[in-house]
Amino acid sequence: xxxxxxxxxxxxxxxxxxxxxxxxxxxxxxxxxxxxxxxxxxxxxxxxxxxxxxxxxxxxxxxxxxxxxxxxxxxxxxxxxxxxxxxxxxxxxxxxxxxxxxxxxxxxxxxxxxxxxxxxxxxxxxxxxxxxxxxxxxxxxxxxxxxxxxxxx
Numbered sequence: 001x002x003x004x005x006x007x008x009x010x011x012x013x014x015x016x017x018x019x020x021x022x023x024x025x026x027x028x029x030x031x032x033x034x035x036x037x038x039x040x041x042x043x044x045x046x047x048x049x050x051x052x053x054x055x056x057x058x059x060x061x062x063x064x065x066x067x068x069x070x071x072x073x074x075x076x077x078x079x080x081x082x083x084x085x086x087x088x089x090x091x092x093x094x095x096x097x098x099x100x101x102x103x104x105x106x107x108x109x110x111x112x113x114x115x116x117x118x119x120x121x122x123x124x125x126x127x128x129x130x131x132x133x134x135x136x137x138x139x140x141x142x143x144x145x146x147x148x149x150x151x152x153x
Contacts, residue, residue: 031071039066040063059095067088078101104126106130116150118147
């Protein structure tokens with residue numbers, strides 16, 4: 001793996017394995033705004049590329065922000081499900097990110113390996129799931145604004 005030039009808590013490939021069933025259709029995260037510098041890694045790729053406004057990210061993709069940098073993403077399944085703001089020196093993966101249009105359900109699992117993210121999630125319907133995983137916990141939400149921070153050890 002080619003290391004990302006931003007040095008964060010650890011410089012290793014993210015764990016993008018998921019035990020959740022993959023019955024849904026892939027959802028999309030659109031890069032809404034970038035302040036400073038950020039990089040992304042497509043699922044299954046070793047290289048990190050420069051993240052740009054308007055780009056689409058999918059299940060399994062990862063994002064890292066540089067010091068003093070912020071990235072705003074809009075998550076879309078059947079419709080807009082959340083806005084995610086990655087703060088400086090953050091590293092996260094869209095671990096599970098799909099929807100089932102027929103059942104009108106969303107299945108989202110964001111894995112935060114380092115740094116801090118602010119999530120503004122829409123109210124979930126039916127059996128939809130929106131979860132945020134850190135190295136020490138997993139939080140499920142039904143629609144709210146919250147921040148998750150992973151401390152460097």
